[in-house]
Amino acid sequence: MGLDNFVLLSRGRRVVLYFQLLIISKSGIACAVPSTKEILIEKYADVFGEENVKKFSKMTGIFSRYTTIQEQTASDLSYEAAKHLINKKNIQLATIGAIVFVTQTPDYRLPSSACVLHKRLNLSKDCMAFDVNLGCSGYVYGLQILSSLMASSNIERGLLLAGDTLTKSCAPKDSSSCMLFGDAGSATLLERTDEKRCIQMGFRTDGNRFKAIIIPAGAYRNSDSPHERVLWGDGNVRSDYDLYMNGTDVFTFTITEVPLLISEFMDKTNTKPDNYDSFVMHQANLFILKQVAKRCKISMDKMLISMDRYGNTSVTSIPLTMADKYGDNNYGSSKMLMSGFGIGLSWGAVSAEVDTRDIYSILETDSFFKEGSVSRD
Amino acid sequence: MTTQEKLAMLEEIMELESGSLNAGTKLEDLEEWNSMAALALIALMDEEFNKILTGKQIKEFKTVQDILDFME
Missing domain, CATH: 3.40.47.10 (Thiolase/Chalcone synthase)
Structure with missing residues (x-):
């Protein structure tokens, strides 16, 4: 188990940094959004003009999004998703050996929000917890980081949490961003498996x-x-x-x-x-x-x-x-x-x-x- | 590709009626020349003319003729 099943193939002529893992499977996904749904045309018609908002929606395909209240953070949304996932899958907390939180909107400048999530989820001390600062590419990077970590260790289960609240980061009338983003959090459970499931x-x-x-x-x-x-x-x-x-x-x-x-x-x-x-x-x-x-x-x-x-x-x-x-x-x-x-x-x-x-x-x-x-x- | 065909493509991405653009049209006079039309133009240049258009180059366009020149 472990490195024997880990194949790194980055020496080909093509320069894609490529990984293939045979022993890790994705075995659960849960997501959470805030309760407040904003309809763009209702909120921004007065700011940018109705026609411009309609054009924006036609081009971007975005008509509404969910936004957090001031007190709610990306870790809160990801926590709710993780709790739901753990309950649904009936996971024993002691079997979770790593929690990776990918976010660009953490709770604090320091410490890692993953440590706060570790406490809130009541996980064992035999567990790694850290944040990864990546955005739109962060979920696929998170899958790689956590699955590689598990493939080279005896960790049975790992939690990949991914959440962001970018609506808090945009200037209120910035036409390049303020209608684009929505807030959400997620939890993905990875498990070691005997089946030949392959992640590339x-x-x-x-x-x-x-x-x-x-x-x-x-x-x-x-x-x-x-x-x-x-x-x-x-x-x-x-x-x-x-x-x-x-x-x-x-x-x-x-x-x-x-x-x-x-x-x-x-x-x-x-x-x-x-x-x-x-x-x-x-x-x-x-x-x-x-x-x-x-x-x-x-x-x-x-x-x-x-x-x-x-x-x-x-x-x-x-x-x-x-x-x-x-x-x-x-x-x-x-x-x-x-x-x-x-x-x-x-x-x-x-x-x-x-x-x-x-x-x-x-x-x-x-x-x-x-x-x-x-x-x- | 003729100039007329190129103009027709630009009218399409700006959602203008056929025949409403000519080479001398000033871009700043066009309400339809906005950030979304710019994205559509980047895609058009890449697809039809195999050219990479940057944000900086777009800012330098003053008239429809400037865009037509870039298509050459």
């Missing part, structure tokens, strides 16, 4: 484009930036503490690099679009997914879509889209190709056979952790 994964990064999506201040770089919002060259009013996205550059990336990775990944795994039951892509926006589908010759019928109701939920969009389609429905076993891409810039693809009976329907909750403040006594 490929990844890339282009750090040269780290400024394409960025919140420039709020950490330790640019720590003297003023909080006042001012007019930027793209016509939007924001501060360095708000999310900035260069939409055109990100779009160029998604229609070139993402189809290239998916095509090379299918070459490497000797598969064609016909070999997959569904394609679960990061829900960047509908226009982008149509472009990716066209370039990779994937039928839109196989491309799962959830952004119309949930918006772009960053790191959560892949499990949320699976839960939206398969939640509490039995479609049997489904071969899926998942791909996440965005901030970093960072992108990856994962193929796996998933038992859809283990995917639960999406919860709605406003609950939050009430012991998160620190006493000054």
Whole structure:
């Protein structure tokens, strides 16, 4: 068990960093969104004009999204998803040996929110817990990190939590971002298996484009930036503490690099679009997914879509889209190709056979952790 | 590809009526020339003309002629 079953194949002529794991299976997915649903046309017609909001929705495919109340964080949503998953699957807490929380909107600057989740879920001390700071590509990266960790250890079960609340990070009238994002959290259970279940994964990064999506201040770089919002060259009013996205550059990336990775990944795994039951892509926006589908010759019928109701939920969009389609429905076993891409810039693809009976329907909750403040006594 | 065909493509991505654009049309006068039309133009350039168009280049376009020149 362990490294014997771990095959690293990155020496081929193609430069896809490629992993194949035989012993880890995805055995449960649960997701949670806040209770407040915002209909874009109702909220933004007065801000941008009704016609402009309609055009935005037509192009992006986004008509509504769910937003957190001020007190609720990404870890709260992911906690609710994890609790639901553990209860549904009747998992013994002592068997969970790792918890990885992928987020860009943690509870604190430090410590890792994964440690807070470890406490709240009442997990054993024999457990690793840490955060991973990635966004749209974060779910596929998280799968790789956790499954590799398990393949090289005696960990029986691992929890991958992925959640973001980017609606809290956008300037309120920033037309490039304020209607795009939605808040959500998720929990995915990975288990060691004796069956020959195979997860295959490929990844890339282009750090040269780290400024394409960025919140420039709020950490330790640019720590003297003023909080006042001012007019930027793209016509939007924001501060360095708000999310900035260069939409055109990100779009160029998604229609070139993402189809290239998916095509090379299918070459490497000797598969064609016909070999997959569904394609679960990061829900960047509908226009982008149509472009990716066209370039990779994937039928839109196989491309799962959830952004119309949930918006772009960053790191959560892949499990949320699976839960939206398969939640509490039995479609049997489904071969899926998942791909996440965005901030970093960072992108990856994962193929796996998933038992859809283990995917639960999406919860709605406003609950939050009430012991998160620190006493000054 | 003729200029007329190229103009027709631009009218399509900006959802303008046929014949409403000419080479001299100033982009800043067009309400339909917005960030979403820019994305559609990036996709069009990649697909039809095999050219990568950046945000910086888009900002430099002043007239429809500038876009037609890029298509060459």
